[in-house]
Amino acid sequence: xxxxxxxxxxxxxxxxxxxxxxxxxxxxxxxxxxxxxxxxxxxxxxxxxxxxxxxxxxxxxxxxxxxxxxxxxxxxxxxxxxxxxxxxxxxxxxxxxxxxxxxxxxxxxxxxxxxxxxxxxxxxxxxxxxxxxxxxxxxxxxxxxxxxxxxxxxxxxxxxxxxxxxxxxxxxxxxxxxxxxxxxxxxxxxxxxxxxxxxxxxxxxxxxxxxxxxxxxxxxxxxxxxxxxxxxxxxxxxxxxxxxxxxxxxxxxxxxx
Ligand SMILES: CC(C)(COP(=O)(O)OP(=O)(O)OC[C@H]1O[C@@H](n2cnc3c(N)ncnc32)[C@H](O)[C@@H]1OP(=O)(O)O)[C@@H](O)C(=O)NCCC(=O)NCCS
Numbered sequence: 001x002x003x004x005x006x007x008x009x010x011x012x013x014x015x016x017x018x019x020x021x022x023x024x025x026x027x028x029x030x031x032x033x034x035x036x037x038x039x040x041x042x043x044x045x046x047x048x049x050x051x052x053x054x055x056x057x058x059x060x061x062x063x064x065x066x067x068x069x070x071x072x073x074x075x076x077x078x079x080x081x082x083x084x085x086x087x088x089x090x091x092x093x094x095x096x097x098x099x100x101x102x103x104x105x106x107x108x109x110x111x112x113x114x115x116x117x118x119x120x121x122x123x124x125x126x127x128x129x130x131x132x133x134x135x136x137x138x139x140x141x142x143x144x145x146x147x148x149x150x151x152x153x154x155x156x157x158x159x160x161x162x163x164x165x166x167x168x169x170x171x172x173x174x175x176x177x178x179x180x181x182x183x184x185x186x187x188x189x190x191x192x193x194x195x196x197x198x199x200x201x202x203x204x205x206x207x208x209x210x211x212x213x214x215x216x217x218x219x220x221x222x223x224x225x226x227x228x229x230x231x232x233x234x235x236x237x238x239x240x241x242x243x244x245x246x247x248x249x250x251x252x253x254x255x256x257x
Contacts, residue, residue, distance in 0.1 A: 016077035018121055023232065023239050025129070026074060026119040027224060028246040033066040035248050039255040040069035043076075043083040067117045070246060071110060078121060079106060095182040109179055116228055122236070128180030130172040131222070131230040140167050147174065147185060149193045165229070169221060170194060172231035177207050177219070180233040194219070207233070 018024055028036070044052070048068050055061035072083035079101055087100035098106060105124035110117060113133040120129045140163050144153060152170045159166035173194035178184055197204035203221040207214045218239045222230035232241070 016074065018078050018123060019240070020123055021236055021239055023120055023122045023127065023218075023234050023236075023241050024078075025222075025232070025241060025243045026070075026121075026246055027243070028067065028070055028117040028119070030063070030115050032246060032248065033062050035252070035256065036066040036070055036246070037062050038257055039248075039252040040073055040083065041065050042255075042257075043069045043072045045084075045087070063112065063117075067110060067112055067119075070117070071108070071119060074119060074121065075106070075108060091182050093182055093184045093186050095179070095184070111175070111179070111230070113228060116224060118222075118224065118230055120232060120234075122234055122239070126180040126182075126233075126235040128176040128178065128233045129222075129230065130175035130179060131224060131228055132168050132172055134164060134168060134227040134229065136164070138164060138167065140164060143167060144170065147171075147189045149190050151193050151195065155195075168229040169231075172229050173205055173207075173219065173221070173233075176231035176233040180235065205231075 044065065052061050052065050055064055069083070072086050075086055075098065076083035081101055085100070086098065089097045089099045091097055096108075098108070106121070107123065107125050107127040108119065108121050109127050109129050110119045111129045111131045112118070113131045115133060116131055118129050118131045120127055140156070144156060144167065148156065148170060152174070156163060156166050156170060174189060174192065175185070177192060177194060178189060191209055193208045194205055195208075197206050205219045205221060207217065207219060216235065216237050218232070218234050218236060220232045220241065222232055224230050
């Protein structure tokens with residue numbers, strides 16, 4: 001990953017800064033779900049509470065509450081407003097959109113897998129992230145069916161000695177790209193091609209559709225833990241990536257019920 005690590009800084013919800021042409025990535029480990037729920041669940045809207053109740057498993061319900069309230073906390077920090085005052089809507093394919101405050105061009109996206117949630121923030125761009133945990137025994141040939149392009153499928157077929165790593169690499173790239181565009185996997189994901197950049201192995205990749213390259217984007221592979229692969233797609237060239245880790249702070253602890 002070509003990201004630069006910085007000291008964690010989830011200190012105060014009203015003091016986060018986000019330079020132009022930068023992407024801020026935040027990771028939230030599952031062991032912080034309970035404390036984050038306890039500190040921040042009060043920020044959820046009525047709709048979000050209703051959605052939380054639709055999760056059958058308590059574990060999934062708590063994870064939703066934690067990631068949505070941490071999302072609110074972080075956006076509140078970047079836009080200097082109270083987390084509970086934010087209003088969201090969703091796009092045609094489910095992508096959350098910030099309705100209030102109408103911060104021109106504030107972009108965000110998130111992804112979660114067992115053990116980790118990843119949040120991404122940037123100004124004035126299309127922005128998508130995806131994370132997936134490696135689980136041995138995954139259906140290597142079946143998962144990409146109807147999703148991977150012919151080029152991606154050929155790359156997977158030729159992958160040795162670790163086809164599962166290749167599968168997760170292609171999968172996370174494609175989801176990050178399609179989440180940036182807002183369609184997700186609806187439509188025809190096979191029309192999009194993700195490939196290594198000119199210097200394979202440096203974590204940079206590129207995308208094209210029907211043979212036409214998407215130019216002016218930064219597309220990166222992310223390694224977020226021993227078994228967690230991720231990818232970032234952002235419609236800015238040469239962005240600086242800043243990685244932060246969510247952690248319990250005195251301010252958050254003081255909010256715990
Ligand atoms: C977007 C999508 C690829 C995410 O798949 P996933 O791997 O299960 O989920 P991830 O953990 O990577 O991301 C989930 C987050 O992405 C965001 N998201 C949801 N839909 C999105 C979209 N279309 N584009 C970008 N981001 C989206 C949400 O913040 C969501 O978080 P939540 O679960 O807390 O609401 C998948 O849901 C999809 O293909 N959706 C489009 C299909 C469709 O039309 N659905 C109808 C919904 S109205």
